[in-house]
Amino acid sequence: xxxxxxxxLHKNRKGKYxxxxxxxxxxxxxxxxxxxxMAGNTNVDRYHKHFRKSIAAWDYLLSQNSYSTKIFRxxxxxxxxxxEVGYPRNDxxxxxxxxxxxxxxxxxxxxxxxxxxxxAPTWRDNQYYDLGxxxxxxxxxxxxxxxxxxxxxxxxVKYHYLIKDSVDxxxxxxxxxxxxxxxxxxxLYLVSxxxxxxxxxxxxDYSVLNRPIVFFTYDYDEYMxxxxxxxxxxxxxAPGPLVYTxxxxxxxxxxxxxxEWLDKYEAFHNKYNHCDEGxxxxxxxxxxxxxxxxxxLDK
Numbered sequence: 001x002x003x004x005x006x007x008x009l010h011k012n013r014k015g016k017y018x019x020x021x022x023x024x025x026x027x028x029x030x031x032x033x034x035x036x037x038m039a040g041n042t043n044v045d046r047y048h049k050h051f052r053k054s055i056a057a058w059d060y061l062l063s064q065n066s067y068s069t070k071i072f073r074x075x076x077x078x079x080x081x082x083x084e085v086g087y088p089r090n091d092x093x094x095x096x097x098x099x100x101x102x103x104x105x106x107x108x109x110x111x112x113x114x115x116x117x118x119x120a121p122t123w124r125d126n127q128y129y130d131l132g133x134x135x136x137x138x139x140x141x142x143x144x145x146x147x148x149x150x151x152x153x154x155x156x157v158k159y160h161y162l163i164k165d166s167v168d169x170x171x172x173x174x175x176x177x178x179x180x181x182x183x184x185x186x187x188l189y190l191v192s193x194x195x196x197x198x199x200x201x202x203x204x205d206y207s208v209l210n211r212p213i214v215f216f217t218y219d220y221d222e223y224m225x226x227x228x229x230x231x232x233x234x235x236x237x238a239p240g241p242l243v244y245t246x247x248x249x250x251x252x253x254x255x256x257x258x259x260e261w262l263d264k265y266e267a268f269h270n271k272y273n274h275c276d277e278g279x280x281x282x283x284x285x286x287x288x289x290x291x292x293x294x295x296x297l298d299k
Contacts (some may be wrong), residue, residue, distance in 0.1 A: 004054040011057045017056040023201025027228040032075040038041045085283040086275035092186045093208045094278030105191045118192035120158040122200035141246040146175045148250045213240040239268035
């Protein structure tokens with residue numbers, strides 16, 4: 001699994017549980033969270049208790065980088081085997097050719113004569129309908145964006161799976177494209193020329209591609225100080241511009257200068273993508289079938 005399983009599912013005593021997880025942490029996670037406000041749930045002790053029960057079933061945990069390995073030891077209080085091999089789901093990003101990406105865009109019905117921007121924000125813990133059902137916290141002005149950039153770009157909007165809003169995008173037909181939850185987000189990465197996100201861990205996967213990232217962080221102070229908190233200085237390490245208004249967002253899209261971000265992008269890539277070599281799936285298959293990687297990768 002790449003996330004916690006429901007509490008009613010129990011591991012077979014003879015089975016082995018490989019937790020592949022789903023991102024490199026920017027936001028405080030699990031047992032490192034000193035307070036929570038998730039859909040009205042503020043009982044951090046109960047949250048920790050449930051997390052510990054889930055973690056107890058894990059036999060192996062995957063990590064995308066050495067930075068994550070250190071944090072996973074803390075936030076999951078995990079003392080078993082961590083496999084620092086990258087994420088299998090990212091292998092596709094490194095093993096897909098340009099011609100395959102072109103064909104993928106054609107199959108998905110995207111225009112072949114325009115660039116594609118993927119907008120993939122995270123969810124906000126305190127904006128919800130019910131437990132596990134969060135609102136689409138959106139401050140993006142799609143009318144203004146369409147007017148400003150639609151001659152050169154189209155957009156794909158991809159919510160976090162916990163967001164349950166049903167947004168009618170019909171008024172933006174031909175500019176905004178939406179794909180259902182069954183669409184592999186790796187495909188959306190591959191067909192996109194630029195990513196717009198906020199605090200989502202998609203940044204760590206998309207950076208494998210070395211493509212432009214813009215961070216629409218309109219609620220930066222609120223998110224950092226009152227919702228989650230960060231493990232590192234996001235403003236200092238971000239491999240692209242942090243923007244706070246729609247005007248700044250449009251400016252960053254239209255005038256993005258790759259050369260300006262080369263040093264920061266390289267540092268980010270070296271720190272967080274150094275294990276992503278397109279071979280993580282093989283490492284896990286070998287672990288399962290032959291155990292051949294275990295001696296080298298055991299932590």
